[in-house]
Amino acid sequence: MRAPVTDLPLVFEQANVIAGGVTILDHVSLTLSAGPPTVLIGPNGAGKTTLLRVAMGLTPLSSGRITWNGQERSGSGSDSASKARRAIVFQRPAMLRRSAAANIDYALAGVSAPRAQRIDELLALVGLSGLGSRPARRLSGGEQQRLALARALARDPAILFLDEPTASLDPAATKAIEDIVRAVAARGVKVVMSTHDLGQAKRLAGDVVLLHRGRLAEHGPTPAFFDTPRSDEARQFIAGELLV
Amino acid sequence: MAGETSAFQLVLAGDPGLYAIVWLSLVVSLSAVACAALIGVPFGAWLALTRFPGREGIIVVLNALMGLPPVVAGLAIYLLLSRSGPLGSFGLLFTPQAMVIAQTLLVTPIIAALARQTVEDLWAEYRDELAALDVRPFRRVATLVWDARFSLVTALLAGFGRAAAEVGAIIIVGGNIDGFTRTMTTAIALETSKGDLPLAIGLGMVLMAIVIAINALAWGARRAGEHYAG
Numbered sequence: 001m002r003a004p005v006t007d008l009p010l011v012f013e014q015a016n017v018i019a020g021g022v023t024i025l026d027h028v029s030l031t032l033s034a035g036p037p038t039v040l041i042g043p044n045g046a047g048k049t050t051l052l053r054v055a056m057g058l059t060p061l062s063s064g065r066i067t068w069n070g071q072e073r074s075g076s077g078s079d080s081a082s083k084a085r086r087a088i089v090f091q092r093p094a095m096l097r098r099s100a101a102a103n104i105d106y107a108l109a110g111v112s113a114p115r116a117q118r119i120d121e122l123l124a125l126v127g128l129s130g131l132g133s134r135p136a137r138r139l140s141g142g143e144q145q146r147l148a149l150a151r152a153l154a155r156d157p158a159i160l161f162l163d164e165p166t167a168s169l170d171p172a173a174t175k176a177i178e179d180i181v182r183a184v185a186a187r188g189v190k191v192v193m194s195t196h197d198l199g200q201a202k203r204l205a206g207d208v209v210l211l212h213r214g215r216l217a218e219h220g221p222t223p224a225f226f227d228t229p230r231s232d233e234a235r236q237f238i239a240g241e242l243l244v
Numbered sequence: 245m246a247g248e249t250s251a252f253q254l255v256l257a258g259d260p261g262l263y264a265i266v267w268l269s270l271v272v273s274l275s276a277v278a279c280a281a282l283i284g285v286p287f288g289a290w291l292a293l294t295r296f297p298g299r300e301g302i303i304v305v306l307n308a309l310m311g312l313p314p315v316v317a318g319l320a321i322y323l324l325l326s327r328s329g330p331l332g333s334f335g336l337l338f339t340p341q342a343m344v345i346a347q348t349l350l351v352t353p354i355i356a357a358l359a360r361q362t363v364e365d366l367w368a369e370y371r372d373e374l375a376a377l378d379v380r381p382f383r384r385v386a387t388l389v390w391d392a393r394f395s396l397v398t399a400l401l402a403g404f405g406r407a408a409a410e411v412g413a414i415i416i417v418g419g420n421i422d423g424f425t426r427t428m429t430t431a432i433a434l435e436t437s438k439g440d441l442p443l444a445i446g447l448g449m450v451l452m453a454i455v456i457a458i459n460a461l462a463w464g465a466r467r468a469g470e471h472y473a474g
Contacts, residue, residue: 094373097391097473
């Protein structure tokens with residue numbers, strides 16, 4: 001079990017992102033606390049990916065602010081100690097042109113712990129033991145996604161953001177990813193992930209955030225979100241109606 | 245056919261004059277490619293990763309310089325190295341070193357422009373990942389150049405092809421001096437004008453064989469590298 005998460009709660013206060021005259025995040029106020037995974041749902045263009053990128057410091061806010069355990073952090077170079085405690089796996093992670101093990105080793109640069117042992121542990125965690133020497137780009141889509149998870153976990157993050165980690169994966173590969181998410185969350189890592197899969201949200205989430213057109217439509221504990229949704233958007237989305 | 249037969253005989257007989265020309269040609273062209281790579285790859289990578297006013301103009305000029313006429317490059321280096329030129333005191337004109345400098349001038353834009361495009365394409369793919377891993381700028385450049393190494397081999401080959409094939413620049417700054425600055429291309433031009441076709445054909449065959457062999461080696465190395473590194 002890792003040390004208690006000290007960067008949480010992660011608080012978005014009136015977070016606003018406008019790019020090219022288009023509002024992508026519209027004054028989102030949201031608090032993410034330590035505990036089970038938080039799952040972001042919503043249709044395409046709802047702002048899920050942007051919210052994760054903003055949290056990682058990859059996309060700047062147009063206005064509003066983000067605080068980590070009450071402290072505002074830029075996510076820029078001066079904030080690298082804090083940034084090292086966050087990690088993200090993109091929907092289509094880029095595999096470096098080297099072996100699977102070397103991809104993890106790349107993320108471990110600067111880590112003082114014995115790297116070979118850590119690489120073996122991470123490969124085992126994501127079920128890729130024995131594939132360490134294989135070129136990362138020759139792995140299957142599901143294996144690449146798991147390798148990206150291992151790489152993101154290499155520096156022992158306190159908070160892990162996953163952007164639709166099971167998009168376009170088959171059920172077996174999806175289950176493998178979900179098992180890893182549970183294992184990571186059980187170690188005390190706060191997982192914040194986006195998905196289009198409502199079943200996955202039910203299986204994994206401690207709380208669910210629904211975004212629609214860049215706005216926060218609803219946020220609540222998983223049972224309450226699905227059983228007694230408060231917003232029209234949530235009711236429509238859960239009922240399988242097209243939320244446009 | 246008699247010309248081709250004599251040419252084969254020259255090549256197979258290991259004519260020392262012919263092999264001295266071949267050796268000098270290789271030394272000059274490979275040295276120029278090495279110098280151009282040392283300048284062009286970092287410059288191309290830097291251009292790929294930085295944004296500043298005038299960058300687009302530099303890219304346009306760089307791309308245009310890929311077609312720099314060898315005689316213009318030769319003339320420019322001649323003016324620099326001639327006795328009355330700014331670098332005349334070094335006494336480099338009509339030496340192999342001058343030929344290397346001229347070919348470096350020709351090859352550097354090719355390698356830099358292709359490196360810029362290669363690194364920029366890879367950067368588009370890696371940008372978010374490296375930013376998320378909080379990779380510092382110097383390591384970013386090193387990572388991109390290393391991961392683009394197999395594509396950069398193609399840029400080096402294009403540069404070598406340019407250097408090995410050109411005659412205009414080295415004949416101006418080298419002078420085509422027998423036994424000192426005579427290369428395959430300058431010798432082919434000279435022997436053809438003299439009507440000594442067997443030697444010209446023999447040199448042409450050797451030149452083609454070298455270019456094909458180096459390309460085949462590089463292609464094999466690239467395939468092997470991609471197989472093991474992905």
